[in-house]
Amino acid sequence: MVEKSIKQLAAALAAGEFSAVELATEYLRRAKAHNGELNAFITFDEDKTLAEAKAADALRAAGNAGALTGIPLAHKDIFCQEGWHTTCGSRMLENFIAPYSAHVVEQCRKAGLVTLGRTNMDEFAMGSSNENSFYGVVKNPWDKLAVPGGSSGGSAAAVAARLAPIATATDTGGSIRQPAAFCGVTGIKPTYGVVSRFGMIAYASSLDQGGPIGKSAEDCAMLLNVMAGFDERDATSVQRDKEDYTRDLNQPLKGLKVGLPKEYFAEGLDAEVASAIDAAIAEYKKLGAEVVEISLPNTRMAIPSYYVIAPAEASSNLSRFDGVRYGHRAAEYDGLTEMYEKTRAEGFGWEVKRRILTGTYVLSHGYYDAYYLQAQKVRRLLAEDFQRGLAQCDVIAAPVAPTAAWNIGEKSDDPVAMYLEDIYTLGVNLAGLPGLSHPVGFAKNGRPIGMQLIGNYFAEAKLLNAAHQFQQVTDWHTRAPEL
Amino acid sequence: MKWEVVIGLEVHTQLTTQSKIFSPASTAFGAAPNTHTAEVDIALPGALPVMNKAAVEKAIQFGLAIGAKVNRRSVFARKNYFYPDLPKGYQISQFELPVVEGGAITINVDGVEKTINLTRAHLEEDAGKSVHEDFHGQSGIDLNRAGTPLLEIVSEPEMRSAAEAVAYAKALYSLVTWIGICDGNMQEGSFRCDVNVSVRPEGQQEFGTRREIKNLNSFKFIEQAVKAEVQWQIETIEDGGKIQQATVLFDPDTGETRMMRTKEDAHDYRYFPDPDLPPLVISEDWISRVQAELPELPAAMRARFESQYGIPAYDAGTLTASKDMAAFYEATVAAGADAKLASNWIMGDISATLNREEKDIAQSPVSAAALAGLIRRVSDNTINNKTAKDVLKKMWESGDAADAIIEREGLKQETDTGALEAIVDEVIANNAKSVEEYKAGKEKALNALVGQCMKASKGKGNPGVLTELLKQKLA
Numbered sequence: 006m007v008e009k010s011i012k013q014l015a016a017a018l019a020a021g022e023f024s025a026v027e028l029a030t031e032y033l034r035r036a037k038a039h040n041g042e043l044n045a046f047i048t049f050d051e052d053k054t055l056a057e058a059k060a061a062d063a064l065r066a067a068g069n070a071g072a073l074t075g076i077p078l079a080h081k082d083i084f085c086q087e088g089w090h091t092t093c094g095s096r097m098l099e100n101f102i103a104p105y106s107a108h109v110v111e112q113c114r115k116a117g118l119v120t121l122g123r124t125n126m127d128e129f130a131m132g133s134s135n136e137n138s139f140y141g142v143v144k145n146p147w148d149k150l151a152v153p154g155g156s157s158g159g160s161a162a163a164v165a166a167r168l169a170p171i172a173t174a175t176d177t178g179g180s181i182r183q184p185a186a187f188c189g190v191t192g193i194k195p196t197y198g199v200v201s202r203f204g205m206i207a208y209a210s211s212l213d214q215g216g217p218i219g220k221s222a223e224d225c226a227m228l229l230n231v232m233a234g235f236d237e238r239d240a241t242s243v244q245r246d247k248e249d250y251t252r253d254l255n256q257p258l259k260g261l262k263v264g265l266p267k268e269y270f271a272e273g274l275d276a277e278v279a280s281a282i283d284a285a286i287a288e289y290k291k292l293g294a295e296v297v298e299i300s301l302p303n304t305r306m307a308i309p310s311y312y313v314i315a316p317a318e319a320s321s322n323l324s325r326f327d328g329v330r331y332g333h334r335a336a337e338y339d340g341l342t343e344m345y346e347k348t349r350a351e352g353f354g355w356e357v358k359r360r361i362l363t364g365t366y367v368l369s370h371g372y373y374d375a376y377y378l379q380a381q382k383v384r385r386l387l388a389e390d391f392q393r394g395l396a397q398c399d400v401i402a403a404p405v406a407p408t409a410a411w412n413i414g415e416k417s418d419d420p421v422a423m424y425l426e427d428i429y430t431l432g433v434n435l436a437g438l439p440g441l442s443h444p445v446g447f448a449k450n451g452r453p454i455g456m457q458l459i460g461n462y463f464a465e466a467k468l469l470n471a472a473h474q475f476q477q478v479t480d481w482h483t484r485a486p487e488l
Numbered sequence: 489m490k491w492e493v494v495i496g497l498e499v500h501t502q503l504t505t506q507s508k509i510f511s512p513a514s515t516a517f518g519a520a521p522n523t524h525t526a527e528v529d530i531a532l533p534g535a536l537p538v539m540n541k542a543a544v545e546k547a548i549q550f551g552l553a554i555g556a557k558v559n560r561r562s563v564f565a566r567k568n569y570f571y572p573d574l575p576k577g578y579q580i581s582q583f584e585l586p587v588v589e590g591g592a593i594t595i596n597v598d599g600v601e602k603t604i605n606l607t608r609a610h611l612e613e614d615a616g617k618s619v620h621e622d623f624h625g626q627s628g629i630d631l632n633r634a635g636t637p638l639l640e641i642v643s644e645p646e647m648r649s650a651a652e653a654v655a656y657a658k659a660l661y662s663l664v665t666w667i668g669i670c671d672g673n674m675q676e677g678s679f680r681c682d683v684n685v686s687v688r689p690e691g692q693q694e695f696g697t698r699r700e701i702k703n704l705n706s707f708k709f710i711e712q713a714v715k716a717e718v719q720w721q722i723e724t725i726e727d728g729g730k731i732q733q734a735t736v737l738f739d740p741d742t743g744e745t746r747m748m749r750t751k752e753d754a755h756d757y758r759y760f761p762d763p764d765l766p767p768l769v770i771s772e773d774w775i776s777r778v779q780a781e782l783p784e785l786p787a788a789m790r791a792r793f794e795s796q797y798g799i800p801a802y803d804a805g806t807l808t809a810s811k812d813m814a815a816f817y818e819a820t821v822a823a824g825a826d827a828k829l830a831s832n833w834i835m836g837d838i839s840a841t842l843n844r845e846e847k848d849i850a851q852s853p854v855s856a857a858a859l860a861g862l863i864r865r866v867s868d869n870t871i872n873n874k875t876a877k878d879v880l881k882k883m884w885e886s887g888d889a890a891d892a893i894i895e896r897e898g899l900k901q902e903t904d905t906g907a908l909e910a911i912v913d914e915v916i917a918n919n920a921k922s923v924e925e926y927k928a929g930k931e932k933a934l935n936a937l938v939g940q941c942m943k944a945s946k947g948k949g950n951p952g953v954l955t956e957l958l959k960q961k962l963a
Binding site for chain 1: 527530531532533534535536537538539566568570572575576577578629756758759760763764765766
């Protein structure tokens with residue numbers, strides 16, 4: 006049952022092979038059984054899950070089932086979900102029960118999807134390894150000594166380990182694509198503005214974007230159909246017609262122009278990752294794609310630009326966690342200032358504090374022009390690079406990360422080394438483009454390797470089409486780790 | 489040494505929108521604490537602001553009304569600081585690119601007109617309120633006001649006295665209530681002034697160091713606070729002291745200003761463009777539509793009143809002090825009242841009675857049509873002015889029409905010469921002294937005789953006819 010695609014599960018539900026309650030019960034049993042070793046979930050609430058599953062069955066019985074009614078999914082613990090603990094991986098929100106639901110959660114609920122639980126993540130989505138969660142590191146299901154990637158490590162690990170058929174996630178600088186690559190699953194970060202940020206706890210507002218992580222491109226397309234759509238409650242939500250992201254899945258790739266940015270295949274790229282990508286490109290060629298070399302000359306400036314802009318926004322976004330209205334508050338304090346200081350000192354972890362301090366610094370009087378404004382200019386240059394590159398090709402193929410998953414603890418004392426791992430993913434967020442990650446093989450140590458496809462604005466269907474065609478002739482995405 | 493005072497104002501006007509500037513929650517005043525709050529007003533995680541177009545429209549109205557530049561593109565910025573009644577830890581405001589730039593307002597102090605230029609006006613959200621009573625050593629937070637739309641209107645430092653500062657505040661108040669973007673309720677904080685004050689030796693070019701008096705919510709306090717502050721600054725400098733840039737509060741009980749914080753402990757607000765809100769883009773169409781819907785403004789109406797109704801400039805100015813008063817005047821004239829008499833009555837008895845009863849003209853128990861009914865009876869000599877004043881009082885109390893009261897109480901003026909002749913003869917016979925004085929050339933004695941005739945006629949005699957009769961008989 007757990008190897009079935011979303012389409013197959015939906016067909017089985019429609020055929021009455023099993024009920025939504027049975028399906029949810031089986032997934033819950035499996036997820037709970039393995040969560041001790043993987044720590045992919047922060048919260049389960051069986052009563053709520055089964056109530057949603059019953060509602061889905063009732064919807065079907067009444068003849069009102071949609072394409073995904075009764076399909077279980079896991080929500081990243083960053084999306085507010087009414088009545089559920091919504092921690093964002095932080096001690097600050099350890100006891101926070103959301104009084105309202107994110108647009109994404111509402112959309113999933115309306116489509117009849119059934120919430121299995123809330124997945125682990127780096128605190129406030131800040132991290133590339135899931136080691137920054139207050140609720141403990143998530144283990145990579147392929148190798149429990151390895152990190153699952155971050156920040157959506159819980160969602161990626163849950164899908165990889167078949168603890169959930171599909172999951173929601175978010176991506177601010179690679180947080181969907183990189184954990185998908187590290188865990189051997191597929192994920193897509195849509196164009197900025199395609200998925201509403203309403204109710205999605207903000208890390209860096211101009212970069213944050215929700216998207217799905219699934220076993221395949223097809224599964225992702227089906228969930229993206231539910232997650233995407235204009236929402237007037239998010240002023241950055243893009244007002245355009247609803248799309249069917251599955252519509253082009255079966256288009257042949259003949260004549261597809263794939264651009265390879267030379268800066269992404271230069272020094273720093275691990276040889277095993279490079280050869281897995283080479284092999285994948287060869288496969289794309291067999292499918293009829295043509296390859297061109299392109300240049301994204303400002304790539305190296307993505308890291309400094311991102312690590313100014315994202316912390317700047319974060320420092321302001323996280324000011325609301327002050328202990329006044331909800332969330333953690335220090336037990337004892339003398340006066341207002343001490344309440345703030347102790348509450349935030351206790352409630353936030355080190356990486357969050359580091360980014361708040363960095364962000365506060367770059368926005369300070371006298372430094373704003375040198376850092377924040379400069380970073381915004383670089384951001385524009387990066388976006389222009391992509392436009393020039395995409396004028397020469399249909400999609401850009403690139404590595405997701407320089408290496409496969411590293412060991413837990415390996416880089417946790419060296420934040421800069423960790424930041425450098427984000428080199429291939431940050432540009433997409435800074436430019437607001439869609440990016441997809443799909444598995445293309447394994448390193449010798451058995452850890453998965455992913456490849457990234459980048460398209461122009463609103464080219465999600467094209468990225469999903471390319472990945473789906475690749476997945477029709479390869480089986481990397483069907484491989485599952487032994488638990 | 490002679491000192492020159494330099495004053496600039498920053499006025500926070502609360503805009504009259506139904507919902508908040510970035511949320512669908514109500515802006516109504518006086519609800520139970522924390523009941524008018526949407527997700528973003530209490531800054532729940534994941535909550536997002538969405539611009540309320542009605543607030544933008546009011547900013548455009550203001551910009552057009554003062555002849556300012558309405559920026560086609562303006563930017564919302566976050567002003568970051570921690571305070572318990574600021575739920576997000578930042579206030580959404582406008583910093584580098586405000587919605588309105590420039591413009592001017594004309595003030596009048598002792599008959600002298602002066603133009604005060606405005607720097608800018610920008611949209612922003614209000615904070616909540618800290619409640620320090622009733623919580624035994626703790627503070628309560630009420631976020632009903634958080635997110636209420638404000639237009640902060642900043643003037644150039646062009647006022648030179650407390651009187652000018654008050655005149656500017658009043659002119660601004662009159663304008664924002666006139667165009668209906670602010671309800672003008674100063675007690676509820678709908679119109680709050682921060683006043684920047686500095687002094688410099690007369691003739692000096694550069695400004696002195698300023699201190700900002702925060703949050704003055706009455707014209708009287710502006711006047712008192714500025715005077716106290718100016719006196720303090722001059723005394724401080726003359727005593728050899730230096731003014732430190734600071735924010736101060738005015739205490740109406742002591743009549744003094746007191747230091748709140750100095751520049752040294754000023755916040756670094758770390759302004760940056762709010763990534764949750766795209767730049768505010770205002771189309772030409774939108775501006776044209778607002779322009780077309782803009783009501784006639786006080787200055788234009790004043791000029792029209794002078795030419796259309798032939799009333800003096802002073803009358804036109806007084807009658808256009810508020811939109812309701814102007815409307816009342818126009819309705820009175822439209823109902824058939826003489827334009828100058830209508831002006832006299834409204835500026836005189838009507839205003840005096842309203843003031844005494846602390847009512848607005850919109851609440852006047854005597855309607856414009858009813859007042860016109862009274863004035864018509866004065867014009868056609870049915871009653872004289874003195875009787876009319878009594879009739880108005882009765883109209884005010886009973887709500888009856890002037891004609892009904894005149895009829896009921898038999899107040900119709902006696903104009904029949906025959907009937908009045910007997911009265912005149914009697915008065916001449918009984919007032920030998922006044923008659924003598926009049927004959928000796930004292931014109932004033934005639935007034936006394938007319939008065940006696942009026943008294944004898946129980947107020948019903950027509951003073952004009954009586955005067956003529958007296959003149960004839962004493963010729």
